[in-house]
Amino acid sequence: MPPSRFRPGLSRPNAPPGEVAWFAFHGDELLVRAVGGNDRFDVPIAADLADLGLRVVRAQPLGELDGRSCRSAELAPGSPAPAGHAYVSLRRLHGRIDPELFDLAGTAYQVQHWDRAHQYCAACGAELETGLDERVKRCARCASSYFPRITPATIVLVEDGPRILMTRQARFPAGMYGLVAGFVEPGETLEGCVAREVHEETGVDIGDIAYFGSQPWPFPHQIMVGFTARYAGGELRVDTRELEDARWFHRDALPTLPPPLSIARKLIDAWLARPAR
Ligand SMILES: [Zn+2]
Numbered sequence: 001m002p003p004s005r006f007r008p009g010l011s012r013p014n015a016p017p018g019e020v021a022w023f024a025f026h027g028d029e030l031l032v033r034a035v036g037g038n039d040r041f042d043v044p045i046a047a048d049l050a051d052l053g054l055r056v057v058r059a060q061p062l063g064e065l066d067g068r069s070c071r072s073a074e075l076a077p078g079s080p081a082p083a084g085h086a087y088v089s090l091r092r093l094h095g096r097i098d099p100e101l102f103d104l105a106g107t108a109y110q111v112q113h114w115d116r117a118h119q120y121c122a123a124c125g126a127e128l129e130t131g132l133d134e135r136v137k138r139c140a141r142c143a144s145s146y147f148p149r150i151t152p153a154t155i156v157l158v159e160d161g162p163r164i165l166m167t168r169q170a171r172f173p174a175g176m177y178g179l180v181a182g183f184v185e186p187g188e189t190l191e192g193c194v195a196r197e198v199h200e201e202t203g204v205d206i207g208d209i210a211y212f213g214s215q216p217w218p219f220p221h222q223i224m225v226g227f228t229a230r231y232a233g234g235e236l237r238v239d240t241r242e243l244e245d246a247r248w249f250h251r252d253a254l255p256t257l258p259p260p261l262s263i264a265r266k267l268i269d270a271w272l273a274r275p276a277r
Contacts (some may be wrong), residue, residue, distance in 0.1 A: 005100055006070075008063035008107075010132065019045045021065060023108030024054070024073040029087035030105050031075065032097065041088065041097045043105075049073060052082045060111050060130070065104060072108035074116055090218065094261070106218035111135070113220060114148040122146075151222045154193045155181040157267040158206055160231035160248065162276045164268070165202060166255065168245040176256040177249065179264045181224070194227050201239045202246045207232040212270070215263040226263045228271070251276060 022044050024031040031054070032041035045068070049056050055076040062070040081087050088096075090105055097105070114135075118128055121139035128137040128146065137146040157179055158165040166177035182197035184190060191209045198206050206229040214225045238246045249255060251272060258264040 006063060006065045006104060010061050010063075010135065019047055019068065021045050021068050021070045022049055022073055023062065023070060023105055023112075024049060024056070024075050025109060025112050026075045026079060026081075026087045027077070028109075029089050030093060030109070031081060031085055032088050032093065033085050039096055041086075041093065043097075043101055044085065049075070052085070054079050054082065058112075058115055060115050062104065062108055062111065065100065070104060070108075072112040072115070074112050094259075099261070103216070106216055109218045110148055110150075110221050114146075118146045149221050152184040152190070152225060153181060153217075153222050154184065154190055154197065154225050154227060155179050155263055155267070156194045156198060156206075156209070156227045156229050157212075157271055158198060158204065158229050158231055159271060162252075163248040163250045164271060165198070165204060165231070165236075166247060166249050167201060167243050169242075170244045172244075173256070176258065177245075177247070178258050179267060180246075181264075190225055191227070194229060198229070199234070201242055203234050203237040203239075205232045205234040206230060212267055213263065215266075224263050226267050228267065 022031065024044070031044060033044050034040075035042045044052060046052060057074045057076050059071050059073040062072055064070065090109060093102060093105060118137045120126065121128055121142060121144050123144045124139060124142040126139050126141040128139055130137055135148060138144070165180065167180055168177045172178065180198050180201050182193065182201070184193045188196070194209050195206055198204055208230040210228050212226040212228050214223055217224050236246060236248065257268055
């Protein structure tokens with residue numbers, strides 16, 4: 001992987017005053033600047049969003065991208081997008097903006113959501129203070145702390161020689177199959193989650209569970225942790241409460257795959273790039 005151009009950070013005391021890259025949300029949609037008129041977007045850069053006629057309710061530092069300060073912001077409800085700008089959902093933004101900006105937009109979405117949802121202490125009702133040295137809100141009265149919520153989920157490519165186990169949910173686009181995925185339960189290891197989800201959804205038992213990689217998934221605050229595994233036994237049977245279908249697919253006859261950039265697709269592409277065994 002190339003080094004990230006982004007350096008996370010909460011403050012930049014020595015930074016010269018200047019233009020900021022804004023990741024500003026109006027509800028769940030990001031304020032973007034149209035570029036080139038071809039459904040391509042950028043984020044607005046300005047010293048202050050008031051320069052664009054917008055009112056910021058609250059903002060948080062994110063860090064620096066290519067040496068430029070980045071901030072998340074929540075815009076006042078009902079603020080019309082300035083000329084040449086639009087509000088776009090993160091899902092629609094995917095593939096229409098620099099991938100590094102897309103990743104940062106996901107980070108900003110989670111940060112502004114956390115900032116908005118934690119104004120007051122849930123334990124005692126006092127107003128919370130934002131930590132200066134780490135991403136936390138603290139209650140000065142009762143010492144409660146509130147970190148951004150991140151929910152882990154696992155996804156796994158199960159292989160059996162030249163074929164892999166693929167599943168289909170009713171909400172998927174026609175003909176598309178993905179991989180077994182599910183949320184981690186309290187007290188569970190990631191590997192335990194992988195084995196449980198595969199067994200629950202398909203009846204299949206697996207072994208050789210190995211870490212592959214991870215991907216933040218800000219819809220709204222997940223992290224997908226990817227694994228590979230091998231078939232170890234069991235007859236395929238589909239849990240129709242969770243899935244529309246599950247099947248073994250041969251590497252020469254795969255169905256429509258999940259979109260590029262998804263961790264499901266990266267797992268499948270990495271498997272296809274290895275010789276069959
Ligand atoms: Zn409190």
